[in-house]
Amino acid sequence: MSDSLPFFSDEAFDSFYPMKVRKLSSTHWTPIGVAIKAVIFLVKNHRTRVLDLGSGAGKFCVVAAMNTDAHITGVEQRAGLVFLSRKLALHYKVENVSFIHSDIKEINFRQFDSFYFFNSFEENLNLKDKIDADNNFNPVKYLEYFDFLKQKLDEANVGTRVVTYYGDSDIIPESYIRVKSVNNGKLLFWEKKH
Ligand SMILES: C[S@@+](CC[C@H](N)C(=O)[O-])C[C@H]1O[C@@H](n2cnc3c(N)ncnc32)[C@H](O)[C@@H]1O
Numbered sequence: 001m002s003d004s005l006p007f008f009s010d011e012a013f014d015s016f017y018p019m020k021v022r023k024l025s026s027t028h029w030t031p032i033g034v035a036i037k038a039v040i041f042l043v044k045n046h047r048t049r050v051l052d053l054g055s056g057a058g059k060f061c062v063v064a065a066m067n068t069d070a071h072i073t074g075v076e077q078r079a080g081l082v083f084l085s086r087k088l089a090l091h092y093k094v095e096n097v098s099f100i101h102s103d104i105k106e107i108n109f110r111q112f113d114s115f116y117f118f119n120s121f122e123e124n125l126n127l128k129d130k131i132d133a134d135n136n137f138n139p140v141k142y143l144e145y146f147d148f149l150k151q152k153l154d155e156a157n158v159g160t161r162v163v164t165y166y167g168d169s170d171i172i173p174e175s176y177i178r179v180k181s182v183n184n185g186k187l188l189f190w191e192k193k194h
Contacts (some may be wrong), residue, residue, distance in 0.1 A: 001076050008032055013059070014093055021084060027129045028070070029059040030118055030165060034111050034187055038163040039064035039072070041180070041189045046070050051102050051112040054120025056086025056131075058097075064116070065089070065097035075100045078134070081101075105143070110154045114160060119167030121145045146171055148176040162190040 005068070011033055030038075036049045042050050046069040052061050056076025058081070065072040072098070076082050082101040089097050093145075100107070104120070123135050124142040130144050146168075153162060156171035162172060165187050180189040 003181045009062075013063070016088055017057060017084065018073055019082075021050070024057075024131060025059070028131060029056055029102075029181050030063070033061035034165060034183065036067050037062045037182060037187065038116055038165070042116060042163055043068045043070040043163050044161075048114060049065040049073065049112045050114050050116065051075065051107070051109075052116045052118075054118065055081075055085060055099060057081050058099060058120075060086050060116055060118065061085065061097050061099070062094050063095045063109075066092065068087070069096065072097045073100065073112070074098075076104050077103050078131070091150055105148060107158060109182050113157075115153070115162045117162065117167070117171070121149075122167060156192055158192050158194060160192040162192075164188045164190070185190075 010025065013032060014022045017025070039050070042048065048070045050064065050070060050072045050073040052072065055061050055076040058074060061074040063070045074085060076085065076099060079101055082099050085099045121142050122191050123131060124138045127135055127137055150173055154161070154175055162176065166173065175194050176190040176192050178188055179191050181187070190191055
């Protein structure tokens with residue numbers, strides 16, 4: 001957590017990013033107000049380990065880390081975005097955050113207590129708002145990752161918390177209950193009950 005919490009508008013925060021990445025913000029990166037609501041739910045105490053599944057340009061992770069004493073980790077497949085995320089954390093002097101350059105499938109989910117998921121697999125279906133030229137229409141891959149994540153969340157410990165922002169809430173297994181729905185149903189809070 002930063003010593004003094006600066007107040008940011010999304011525009012001011014995003015001004016760190018190069019123009020190409022800034023332009024993606026309203027569609028692909030979590031707004032500050034959403035990140036703050038999510039981290040308040042995801043963190044039970046300072047030992048809680050939070051993972052952002054597909055951390056993009058690091059916006060959720062850095063804003064979340066500014067608002068908690070817990071450690072926030074992001075996993076992201078695009079090397080350039082991981083590099084930028086690390087620069088973002090240095091720029092804002094946020095130390096309780098780290099970024100892994102990897103595929104979500106390579107992660108040991110047991111190392112984390114709660115998860116943030118902003119519709120990361122949608123890029124395999126929606127080519128209207130592409131992040132970059134690596135976006136390809138691949139519904140088979142979408143379903144493969146959807147099933148993978150659903151199973152990992154089902155295997156997690158009772159008490160695991162998840163926040164989803166946009167996307168298909170069927171990715172959350174029946175072992176979870178929906179605790180809260182805000183932002184017109186776009187931001188959902190879940191907890192594993194059995
Ligand atoms: C909608 S963006 C969200 C970014 C970030 N969580 C935020 O809210 O600011 C989704 C990100 O997930 C990443 N992603 C998609 N599939 C992934 C995978 N299999 N492994 C790692 N990252 C992935 C994409 O590269 C993209 O940067």
